[in-house]
Amino acid sequence: MIRQTNYHLILKQLLLSVFSFFIISCNTTHPYTLPDHNKLATAYYQEDRQWYLDNIPFFECSDKQIEQTYYYRWKLYKAHIRNVGDSRYVITEFINHMPWDREPFCTINAASMHHIYEGRWLKDNRYMDGYTNYLFQDGGNDRKYSESVADAAYARYLVNADATFVTKHLDSMKYSYEHWNDHWDSTKNLYYIPAMPDATEYTIASIDASGGKDGFEGGEAFRPTINSYMYGNAMAISHIAALKGDKSVSNDYLQKAVALKNTIEKSLWNDSLGHFTDRFKVNNQYVRYWDFIRGRELAGMAPWYFSLPADTKKFNAAWKHVIDTTYLLGKYGLRTNEPAYEYYFKQFVYFEGQRGSQWNGPSWPYQTSQVITAMANLLNHYKQDVVTNTDYLHLLRQYTKQHFLPNGNLNLVENYDPNLGGPIVYYYWSNHYNHSSYNNLIISGLCGLRPSTGDTLEINPLIDESIDYFYLSDIRYHGHTLTLIYDKDGNRYKAGKGLTVFIDNKKADVTHSQGTYKVFVGAPVLIPPVKQASNVALNVHRKGYPLPTASVNALADTSIYQAIDGKIWYFPEITNRWTTVGSTSHTDWLAIDFGKPFEISSAKIYPFADGNTFAAPDDFTIEYQKGEQWIPVKLTPDKPVKLIGNTGNTIGFKKITATAMRITFKHELKQVAISEIEYY
Template identity: 45%
Template sequence: MKALLLAATAALLCAAASPPTLDTKAIAKSRFGNDAPWYENRIPFFESADPKIDAVYYYRWSLYRAHQRDLGERGYISTEFLDDVGWQLEPWASLNDATGFHLGEGRWLNDRRFADDYIAHMYNGGNDRHFTDYMADSVWGRYLVDGDRAGATRHLTAMRTLYGQWDDHFDKAKGLYWVEPLLDATEYTISSIDASGGQEGFTGGNAFRPSINAYMFANARAIAEIAALSGDAATARDYTARAADIRTRVERDLWNPALGHFTDRYKVDNQFVKYWEPIRGRELVGYLPWTFDLAADDRRFAAAWSHVLSPTELGGAGGMRTVEPSYQYYMHQYRYENGVFTGGRPECQWNGPVWPFQTTQVLLGMANLLDHYKQSVVTRSDYMRLLRQYTQLHYQGDALDLEEDYHPDTGRPIVGLGRSHHYFHSGYADLILGGLVGIRPRADDVLEVNPLLPDARDPQALAWFRVQDVPYHGHRVAVTWDATGRHYGRKGLSIEVDGRAVAQRATLGRLTVPVTRVALPPIDRPIDRAVQLKRADFPKGSASTADEAENVHDAIDGRVWFFPELGNGWSSKPTPAQQWYAIDLGKPVKLERAELAFFADGGHFAAPRAYRMQAWVNGTWRDLPAQADAPLANGITHAKWPATTTSKVRVMFDLTPNRAMRLVEAKLY
């Protein structure tokens, strides 16, 4: 460690040129339009020589923003689907299977509220174990970025409780965890299909899987680290031992020498499959031991990565296959939108289709492999090729719209259901910042950067990039790469901390610099008083037209997005010209401002020409003396007034002629 620090110190930058600076305000306006203010002081800004990577990077932040649901006093959570689905946890619309991706992305925000609220929600009744997850590991991963010790350690008791609840999926004789693939969020896998004799596979197929065991390994390791931060040495020793035991069992029992891959073993025993037998094919899930650094640095294990590079095995032309084409039921469609029969739009399956979900996990594992394993199977060129392949999945023609799963040969969406648009069960910003840029977050006071870019002569090379405003241990970090020096005026790789250049090298490679963590500012938590979580409860909405219950509810459901593919909010009739939307709070509440979100599509919907705020005072509606922004389409319109206590608020609108309006959300503070 001392040698690394000395090497970094020796590389301190003494260039005369000032560090390059991105015009973040202009970039935000260009990428996010009228909603730019939400992003300006929150996200790390990035640019590179690849315009598609740049576009998807910013699209993914708009995806993150759209999936923040405000629960009022409970704070914010991240949702997996934009709209409601039947298997979500009510009344919040939360699902625990995507928490790892949500926190992996959210840890890079300068506004720490979203991740902080979400973690508190999940450890306070929001995680019903509907699916497997690696929640504790995600909290530890967030700590590695922000360095907030109190934020990580306050949930230790809940982490241990949740971990212990998974004992109902632990086989003591084998020392491994098992799960039904459906509850691993991966229906129709080899184990579930074969356990049905090839007839079904939505349910069933209990198996000892690399996934759940990698998750439980990562959670145990994280609990050990967080317990050590708390000074709880006994718990640290206990969970360190648990993690070590899972690692031993996975490497010994889930490694399949015949297939050269980590694979499932059956927990179920029936006429089709036998307990403890391995499944008969390779699946993409076999790479998860690297995603969480479970797999040993062993060339025997590393050879498994050749399968994802092979076009006849897991390496599809359009994306990574979840199962190899040699499997008997590869890409056989079992389930459709309206039930298990042929016809209609196909539903989700894991017997071959490409999933951004597992693609992200594999790319995270590959980044680990390239960063700190000794192997010669995978190259940085492979990483960039597969990252670009994943980037392309986000495009539907020229439009950006990530869906649930894709055909491995064409890269085109398979499911195409209404719920599938802008799906958030994957990561991307985390891959760019931690992989391509190579920021490797650490628990100690060191910033480590190791970009996973190939040599400039490689066809997958990236000639230049810059990222800035990256939060790290209370500082803001920037990383710049310029292969020739012609783009930014400085050749090589350089690091800045709080605007000051601190390290540089002329070539790609690892840089480490000491960064003393600083105290983080308190999180600002204004509470939206207008959120209706249960349809029959207060607050309650009402409207002048189009007053169907669900249409009215959508304007106070805590969700804000402006994607045209999925409508959200109260959509009025186009006439009359004057209309209103009211919120009954059910009790007197002190209020002093509002945020209104209006959607416009250039056709049917337009922002109102004008509006005014009213409050229910002494049995009548009275105008509030508000300092109000002009109505803004596809962004946030603000209104402020002297603090007023009222039980009802109404917004009066003057509609644009011959246009309906859509009030995406009305928030009251």
């Protein structure tokens, strides 16, 4: 049960936490040598550091490439958080609009489970609350693709312990689950799906069902993926119903999960291949109904993402295919299917003269992160001798290297060549692609924090001798603040050898048995959400009000709406901003007509600066419209405000009532680019 806490106690706890953190971070009062969060945030995020200080767990590691990628992935994730109004947030998959997005918010349900597993570690609950509400209450989980969103929502509950929030979605979860009956075969007691809506076009099933001629669509099959997803969802619904006290629903979905588990183990296990594989639903001149596909795919490891298979030598042996370069392991990443397949890496589709997306061999972060998560489950929940922590780190390091382009820049794209290295699909719409997880693999895998419902936390770092140290701090878990420190020889942090844990900034007693650490965290503390004021300038629909106009680049079919669309990032490779490029003046303005009066007392301006074409404005003025006149607002700061590039700048002013606002930017030497403007 959650211990309800009033706001005064919460404030007291937060103040004590801040004070305690200051105390343990100050080397003059204790022997520990701990990293400075502000220095880390400044090093990785420069001017935009405050959001990260407020939201992410901080991480340091002896493997600096893993550390760099960890901080990049939070930067990527932040860029995909979209404000869609009234404290509502969604997480996007492609950073810019795609024709197959769900309008108007540009979401895709295929990777929603990755988004939630990753986002559950953010301290501000508004992002995952908003996204989960959208998926279950607002139709965001439209089942366009197979999914395990209920499982992910429950996994998030294991971190924040907010039973009230997750149980309110129980009916929606059941509704979505039952609607997958349109993919259920009652004669086989399994779910089936074609390649494309399983988010894996050009698989063995779809290519072979076309006679080797195509494979983008078609190839209906009973797949380990969708059946494992539905098992995970059923187990989650059973747990959530139990939280709500609904024993009938809990038992019903537990029975569904157990029955599906048994059928997956019996019907989708391919003895001849020693692997979980598809069986054809299609029956045509090329393939026969219920035959197994003729090759191993990485998708066959999906059952372990949910710890589904029984802990037997037969099933566990499948993992040798993941760590053997003869099968699914390439030199530069995991293969989606093995090289023995006839159409392995045959290119069926091109886009603008370049290779298009396929799952017949290329390495995809989507499935790579899924399999590394599954391997972490294997190492934590199974007694086996097939894979080791060293195997986990090898896959993690391969995956880490994929984040780096040949020029050394960090930019995750859609898929990679596991044999030759480097990206395959790398052009405009695939930059900084949010189709996978990574930081969850660090927090719950490498660092070993294994969320659960109990007051005692298990910690099982998946490390070997190649990791000399790691530091994971400011983790919000069950309402408490955790810090995990691993120091092989005790010289890095001066806190002792091995693992040290702080809970609410007090050193905790840690027990160690058979490689797993345990620490008593205490009863969960629920921190109520803080209501956020609405941004009255937001226009996600790109029509009606608020209506933007500007002195330059003001046509509705250009970038002007990008300044009020709720999407904010500062990546130079892919744009989402209004600019003054083409202006013949040194001053330009951007105005927003709200269509009705609002009381407004602040603006937030997000300039983009690249050190080349664009820089923060030399100066600016904010005005509101009264009749035909534009009147300057009265700024509340005591000193003049200078805007900073690549972060949000909050400008306070005396409250006014306005139907329109205008900001005029002065730019003498460089152009101005505005990623977003908000009014409150």
